Amino acid sequence: MSTVEAKTTPSEIIRKHKEFLFPAVAMYYQEPIALVRGEGHHVWDDQDNKYLDCFGGVLTVSVGHAHPKVTEAIINQVKTLQHTSTLYANKPQSDLAEKLYQITPGPLKKSFFTNSGTEADDTAIHAAKLATGRHEIVVLRHSYSGRSATALSAMGHAPWRPLLPQVAGFVHARAPYCYRCPFKLTYPECGLACADDMEELIMTTTTGEIAAFMAEPILGVGGFIVPPPGYFERAVEITRKHGGLFIADEVQTAWGRTGDKWFGIEHWDVQPDIITSAKGLGNGVPIGITVATEDVANKYPGLTFSTFGGNPVSMTAALAVIKVIEDENLRHNATEVGGYLRQRLEELKEKYAAIGDVRGMGLMQGLELVKDRETKEPAPETVAKVFEETRRRRVLIGKGGLYGNVIRTGLMLNSTRDHVDELIQALDAGFSSLSAN
Ligand SMILES: Cc1ncc(COP(=O)(O)O)c(C=O)c1O
Numbered sequence: 001m002s003t004v005e006a007k008t009t010p011s012e013i014i015r016k017h018k019e020f021l022f023p024a025v026a027m028y029y030q031e032p033i034a035l036v037r038g039e040g041h042h043v044w045d046d047q048d049n050k051y052l053d054c055f056g057g058v059l060t061v062s063v064g065h066a067h068p069k070v071t072e073a074i075i076n077q078v079k080t081l082q083h084t085s086t087l088y089a090n091k092p093q094s095d096l097a098e099k100l101y102q103i104t105p106g107p108l109k110k111s112f113f114t115n116s117g118t119e120a121d122d123t124a125i126h127a128a129k130l131a132t133g134r135h136e137i138v139v140l141r142h143s144y145s146g147r148s149a150t151a152l153s154a155m156g157h158a159p160w161r162p163l164l165p166q167v168a169g170f171v172h173a174r175a176p177y178c179y180r181c182p183f184k185l186t187y188p189e190c191g192l193a194c195a196d197d198m199e200e201l202i203m204t205t206t207t208g209e210i211a212a213f214m215a216e217p218i219l220g221v222g223g224f225i226v227p228p229p230g231y232f233e234r235a236v237e238i239t240r241k242h243g244g245l246f247i248a249d250e251v252q253t254a255w256g257r258t259g260d261k262w263f264g265i266e267h268w269d270v271q272p273d274i275i276t277s278a279k280g281l282g283n284g285v286p287i288g289i290t291v292a293t294e295d296v297a298n299k300y301p302g303l304t305f306s307t308f309g310g311n312p313v314s315m316t317a318a319l320a321v322i323k324v325i326e327d328e329n330l331r332h333n334a335t336e337v338g339g340y341l342r343q344r345l346e347e348l349k350e351k352y353a354a355i356g357d358v359r360g361m362g363l364m365q366g367l368e369l370v371k372d373r374e375t376k377e378p379a380p381e382t383v384a385k386v387f388e389e390t391r392r393r394r395v396l397i398g399k400g401g402l403y404g405n406v407i408r409t410g411l412m413l414n415s416t417r418d419h420v421d422e423l424i425q426a427l428d429a430g431f432s433s434l435s436a437n
Contacts, residue, residue: 011032011034011045011046011047012046013034013036013046014027014031014032014034017032017034028387028399029387029388029391030388033045033051033391033396034046038053038061038065038066039064039065039066040064040065040066040067040412041053041064041065041411041412041415041419042065043065043396049394050394051391051394051395051396052394052395052396052419052422052423052426053065053396053412054395054396054397054398054409054410054411054419054423055396055397055398055408055409055410056280056410056411056412057284058252058279058398058410059220059252059257059279059280059364059410060279060280060282060283060284061280061283061284061412062255062256062257062279062280062281062283062321062325062412062413063283063321063324063325063328063330063412063413063414064283064412064414065284067283067320067321067324069320069323069324070283070317070320070321070324073316073317073319073320074285074313074316074317074320076316077092077312077313077316077317078313080312081312082311082312082313083308083311083312083313084310084311084312085305085307085308086113086305086306086307086309086310087305090310090312090315091312092312092315092316092319093113093310093312093315095315095319096111096113096315096318096319097110097111097113099319099322100289100291101291103262103322104262104263104275104291105263105265105266105271105272105275106271106272106293107271107293107294108272108273108274108275108291108292108293109291109292109293109294109297110291110292110293110294110296110297110298111289111290111291112127112289112290112291112292112297112300112306112309113287113288113289113306113309113310113311113314113315114287114288114289114290114306114308114309115286115287115288115306115308115309115311115314116146116278116286116287116288117145117146117249117251117276117277117278117279117288118145118146118147118148118151118288119146119148119288119306119309120251120276120277120278120288120289120290121145121146121150121151121154121214121247121249121251121276122146122148122150122151123276123288123290124212124214124247124249124274124276124290124292125137125150125154125211125212125214125247126300127274127290127292127296127297127299127300128211128212128214128244128245128247128273128274128296129211129212130299130300130301131211131245131273131295131296131299131300132210132211132212132243132244132245134207134209134210134211134243134244135168135169135211136169136170136171136206136207136209136210136211137154137169137170137171137210137211137212137213137214138170138171138172138173138198138201138202138206138210138212138213138214138239138244139154139155139156139170139171139172139173139213139214139215140156140172140173140174140175140176140215140216140219140222141156141172141173141174141175141182142156142157142175142177142219142222142223142225142402143155143156143157143175143214143215143216143219143221143222143249144156144157144160144216144219144220144221144222145214145249147160149164149166149167150167152164152166152167153166153167153168153170154167154170154214156172156175156222157221157222157402158402159402159404160221169211171201171202171205171206173194173197173198173201173213173235174194174197174198174201175194175219175222175225176194176195176225176227176228176231177194177219177222177225178226178228179225179356179357179359179368179376180376181193181194182194182197183197187228188228188230192228192230192231192234194231195230195231195234195235195238196234196238198213198235198238198239199238199241199242202238202242206242208242209242209243209244210239210242210243210244211244211245212239212244212245212246212247212273212274213235213236213238213239213244213245213246213247214247214249215232215235215246215247215248215249216248216249216250216251216252216253216264217232217248217250217253217258217263217264217265217267217268218252218253218258218264218360218361218364220251220252220253220364220400220408221400222400222401222402223366223368223400223401223402223405223406223408224359224360224364224365224366224400224406224408225359226359226360226361227268229268231268232265232268232269232270233268233269233270236270245273245274245296246270246271246272246273246274247272247273247274247275247276248263248264248265248272248274248275248276249276250263250264250265250275250276250277251276251277251278251279252264252279252280252364252410253265253364254275254277254280254281255277255280255281255321255322255325255413256325256330256331256334256362256413257280257334257362257363257364257410257413258334258361258362258364259331259332259334259335259338259339259361259362259363260331260332260334260335260362261331262331263275263277264361267361273292273293273296274290274291274292274293274296275289275290275291276288276289276290276291277289280321280413281318281321281322282314282317282318282321283317283320283321285313285314285317285318286308286314287314287315287317287318288309289318324414325413328414330413330414331413333413333414333415334362334363334413335362337363337411337415337416337417337419337420338360338361338362338363338364338365340417340420341363341365341409341411341420341423341424342358342360342365344420344421344424345358345365345367345424345427346358347424348367348424348427348428348431349367351428351431352431352432352434353372353373354369354370354371354379354382354431354434355367355368355369355370355431356368356369356370356373356376360409363409363410363411363412363413363415364408364409364410365409366400366406366407366408366409367406367407367427368401368405368406369382369383369386369405369406369407370405378401378403378404378405379405380403380404380405382405382434383399383404383405383406383407385430385433385434386407386427386430386431386433386434387399387407387430388430389426389429389430389433390426390427390429390430393425393426393429393430394426395422395423395426395427397409397423397426397427398410407427409423411423
């Protein structure tokens, strides 16, 4: 099949998906794709079409599909010990906890393992409430935290929030969304008005004393919104003034994704009391981590339990992923190749008026599409068109943003400039197809 030929054969996998899964389990593309195989930077669908995967199942395949070292470690562990529950210690769990102590910033020391980002965030929120004896949490508009009742109430996105009662205690601060500044100001003349506004938020909508401020260093689902320099320093200062802990939700931004650092928050001069992460740590194996200071962790009373938390297979996968990132210097590669990607995306912006903003860090780069650069009216339908064309070119990308108008890319941490060139070529074809229609 030629690389641009449209798929015609209906997929049995898709048919069953549509018949037997909740309709809410939405898939990308007018004709959804059923994946059957992955290797390195590529995936194959059930009709043997090969795609360059530039989204990694939402920034989760971090070092490549079926990375031989990660796969081998997983297989060996499955053959040795597959499950313990948290009622018994196991070596991979103890080793990963020690490793996280070594690579997380500052005094973060104690880990709690779960299966997903949702659980990691839930655990962090509970820990902050228990440690401070308070219940109010400041979160950001445009944030995403998962799908438990707590996480759904924390997030700042109407489209993801079902019509269910909310968990009380969350207040939503203005996002540091410079492209659509909530105060219609420009950085740095704005004087970080969005961060300053947190103080009024706390003083007007809470008891004045909060349990925590929880934020993603880059708002991922929100459309790769990168807070400006100084934002977290100011926001965390206000948080501490009102008795709160700082939780960095690193579900998308950890493991070198943002370049050079293990964690996205390390690009700002602040110290989290709790870090959560998931996704890229397992390279596709389910995992969630909540790492806290001793002080916070010690105030989390027993009994608590997670059947699959600390599962030796997930722990082994995570240790192998971290080793690959270290051995192959992938944090630096994210800076290098991410820098090149950024430059190529900026070139596309020069060429196509539909691109209103290019933003991100490292290998977490996105494009916000607009109908008009002056009005900045969101253009989700343009994203949809670019999506279909890039898919025809056998390149997979992601989308996001409150208005569904942001193209998100999350190339693997070991990507090369050639992968970037292939992605750019597909995007270029996608944008040029707009005028052809
Ligand atoms: C920043 C952030 N936090 C939490 C979550 C929830 O993670 P999960 O889907 O693994 O429950 C996500 C998922 O996309 C996320 O992006």
